[in-house]
Amino acid sequence: MSRWRLRRPRGGVEVASAIVVAVAVLVLVVRGAVVAAVAARDAWPVLLVVAVLGGLVAVWRVRQTAGERQRARERLAVLRFTLDECDAMDDRQFEYALRDLLIRDGWPARRVGGRGDQAADVIGDHAQRGRIVVQAKHTRVGGRVGSSVMYAVKGTAGPAHRADHAVVVTNGTFTRDAMAWGDRHGVRWIDRQRLQRWANEGIALHELLAMPARQRRALRRTA
CATH class of the missing domain: 3.40.1350.10 (Trna Endonuclease; Chain: A, domain 1)
Structure with missing residues (x-):
């Protein structure tokens, strides 16, 4: 099965074409970054709420796990079998x-x-x-x-x-x-x-x- 291989541009026409393509890609990347930044700026209250809620859930889970471990230790501390x-x-x-x-x-x-x-x-x-x-x-x-x-x-x-x-x-x-x-x-x-x-x-x-x-x-x- 043949494989695609990149090769260096040859001649002035190919070099110019490669430059045009590179500039186009760069423009698209910059535009995408600008759009993302604008969207983030407009949505930051929502993102902040999501982050806060995520943090609260994480803290709750940690405390719940710690509480379960503490209760298990307390049960074992008084463990008795007749x-x-x-x-x-x-x-x-x-x-x-x-x-x-x-x-x-x-x-x-x-x-x-x-x-x-x-x-x-x-x-x-x-x-x-x-x-x-x-x-x-x-x-x-x-x-x-x-x-x-x-x-x-x-x-x-x-x-x-x-x-x-x-x-x-x-x-x-x-x-x-x-x-x-x-x-x-x-x-x-x-x-x-x-x-x-x-x-x-x-x-x-x-x-x-x-x-x-x-x-x-x-x-x-x-x-």
Whole structure:
């Protein structure tokens, strides 16, 4: 397919023609600018009103968004879940509840649970305490969590998620071996009794588990 190409004028006639065309284009541009200026001069009250209204709408939207965020923070600040409410949740709802509790306690967190989650249902990051990985184990009342869960969390918290803290949370209980193994290897646990204090009584997780204020990096090394 042929392409149009511009070439320099050749000869006096072509140069003169090019000058005429350029002058005509310049005249049209100037006339257009004059018309636009006159129109703007005549319409400036309307343009001013539109600008003011646009500014007011922008300010209203900013304030509305800020208000919604403030209300969300206030709701989270008093967030509480009873054990009965936790028992009535399904697995996904329980994970979201733990995420919200972390946010309440100052850990910006997100739910990541699902297929291929590598033993992490919720991950949170704290400015002073580092990263936390939470594995949620929602069970029927009386259900018990065994040591295998502790092994899985310990094996992925540091290498896969670069976490400083690993916690397993259940609305049930843990076997004695699971609790002992977790205590020895730095995997913290929240059973039904501790969940009552965290979720319902409002004690912050890092206070409940005596997490240090300084970031710890032991879990980031491969076990």
